[in-house]
Amino acid sequence: xxxxxxxxxxxxxxxxxxxxxxxxxxxxxxxxxxxxxxxxxxxxxxxxxxxxxxxxxxxxxxxxxxxxxxxxxxxxxxxxxxxxxxxxxxxxxxxxxxxxxxxxxxxxxxxxxxxxxxxxxxxxxxxxxxxxxxxxxxxxxxxxxxxxxxxxxxxxxxxxxxxxxxxxxxxxxxxxxxxxxxxxxxxxxxxxxxxxxxxxxxxxxxxxxxxxxxxxxxxx
Amino acid sequence: xxxxxxxxxxxxxxxxxxxxxxxxxxxxxxxxxxxxxxxxxxxxxxxxxxxxxxxxxxxxxxxxxxxxxxxxxxxxxxxxxxxxxxxxxxxxxxxxxxxxxxxxxxxxxxxxxxxxxxxxxxxxxxxxxxxxxxxxxxxxxxxxxxxxxxxxxxxxxxxxxxxxxxxxxxxxxxxxxxxxxxxxxxxxxxxxxxxxxxxxxxxxxxxxxxxxxxxxxxxx
Numbered sequence: 001x002x003x004x005x006x007x008x009x010x011x012x013x014x015x016x017x018x019x020x021x022x023x024x025x026x027x028x029x030x031x032x033x034x035x036x037x038x039x040x041x042x043x044x045x046x047x048x049x050x051x052x053x054x055x056x057x058x059x060x061x062x063x064x065x066x067x068x069x070x071x072x073x074x075x076x077x078x079x080x081x082x083x084x085x086x087x088x089x090x091x092x093x094x095x096x097x098x099x100x101x102x103x104x105x106x107x108x109x110x111x112x113x114x115x116x117x118x119x120x121x122x123x124x125x126x127x128x129x130x131x132x133x134x135x136x137x138x139x140x141x142x143x144x145x146x147x148x149x150x151x152x153x154x155x156x157x158x159x160x161x162x163x164x165x166x167x168x169x170x171x172x173x174x175x176x177x178x179x180x181x182x183x184x185x186x187x188x189x190x191x192x193x194x195x196x197x198x199x200x201x202x203x204x205x206x207x208x209x210x211x212x213x214x215x216x217x218x219x220x
Numbered sequence: 221x222x223x224x225x226x227x228x229x230x231x232x233x234x235x236x237x238x239x240x241x242x243x244x245x246x247x248x249x250x251x252x253x254x255x256x257x258x259x260x261x262x263x264x265x266x267x268x269x270x271x272x273x274x275x276x277x278x279x280x281x282x283x284x285x286x287x288x289x290x291x292x293x294x295x296x297x298x299x300x301x302x303x304x305x306x307x308x309x310x311x312x313x314x315x316x317x318x319x320x321x322x323x324x325x326x327x328x329x330x331x332x333x334x335x336x337x338x339x340x341x342x343x344x345x346x347x348x349x350x351x352x353x354x355x356x357x358x359x360x361x362x363x364x365x366x367x368x369x370x371x372x373x374x375x376x377x378x379x380x381x382x383x384x385x386x387x388x389x390x391x392x393x394x395x396x397x398x399x400x401x402x403x404x405x406x407x408x409x410x411x412x413x414x415x416x417x418x419x420x421x422x423x424x425x426x427x428x429x430x431x432x433x434x435x436x437x438x439x440x
Binding site: 030032035036039040042043044046047048049050051055059060063066067070071146147149150151176179180183194195196197199200201 | 250252255256259260262263264266267268269270271275279280283286287290291366367369370371396399400403414415416417419420421
């Protein structure tokens with residue numbers, strides 16, 4: 001079955017989270033807390049998913065940021081955490097996103113997003129960068145009731161789009177996301193911008209690209 | 221029903237992971253990668269648990285360490301990752317562990333461990349610090365087939381010990397672990413060594429202590 005629908009992860013796949021480190025630094029905490037905070041937020045969301053529960057991304061991200069800021073002696077960790085999480089509303093997209101989206105649209109593919117974050121945050125990101133009209137739907141696992149990479153999160157997106165798993169491809173920088181999509185029967189495209197190594201314990205991706213514009217060549 | 225059995229988490233709850241940062245530093249990478257690496261390893265294990273899958277802790281920890289070392293330009297990231305993960309075999313226990321274990325044993329309680337890591341690593345830790353004979357069983361989720369905080373991981377431990385959830389208490393520094401134990405019907409004891417704030421989206425712990433010896437007073 002030919003691929004008709006491209007499902008994009010949002011955080012780090014479309015958006016560039018690098019500026020989040022500066023938000024910690026502005027509060028007097030180490031800039032390196034940015035990656036730790038994001039990993040810990042994902043850990044929290046996935047922990048809840050192992051029991052069939054979901055708390056919205058922003059609530060987990062805020063609590064996790066506050067905890068890190070408190071440990072680092074920031075005076076008002078709750079206000080600081082709001083400052084950090086507000087950074088999601090001002091993120092850039094990666095340099096390869098505009099060209100990649102244009103190439104996929106030119107190839108006649110339908111584009112949607114599926115984020116562990118809120119749909120409103122993805123709407124804001126796409127809108128701010130002139131990309132919103134290129135996407136047919138902006139979906140969040142909050143409407144699925146469970147985070148990626150739980151199987152039901154992908155099933156929700158496919159049902160919302162009215163497509164079979166076999167005619168879809170999940171695009172992400174995170175191997176765990178693609179492993180979950182592969183479990184759900186989707187093709188997978190690993191956007192490996194850093195020349196990383198695929199983790200041997202996960203299902204290998206269908207396609208691997210170093211930048212998003214390369215993907216259209218695989219799908220056309 | 222009175223509590224008869226105390227189930228301990230191992231990593232960070234009994235062991236002190238602080239020296240793991242020095243292992244990254246010895247390879248020329250930032251010492252701050254220690255906490256990021258541990259959070260990312262947990263994220264990987266929980267991601268797999270959302271789909272009912274399990275990969276052993278050491279394999280996830282090695283792959284995650286190698287990825288971080290590669291990103292930081294370390295020449296042989298696979299050998300470096302083995303150096304990092306070998307650090308689990310030389311960890312200290314926290315200062316309050318010996319006194320806490322002695323007090324709980326004096327109160328007539330049965331002690332066991334339940335780790336997301338390998339049972340052999342926990343055996344080594346307890347043996348090296350003269351604590352092994354205080355514990356009736358050293359259990360790993362690898363024998364449950366799924367990581368904490370999935371419900372089946374705690375059910376496995378309770379069955380292995382032959383105790384009802386209502387006569388057990390889970391002890392951990394990680395709120396997500398205690399939330400999972402509470403879902404499984406266990407009492408929970410939060411070991412809050414750093415004066416952290418309990419995350420509002422998780423079931424509050426039955427007991428909170430700042431150091432392990434305080435727990436015996438709650439259970440006696």
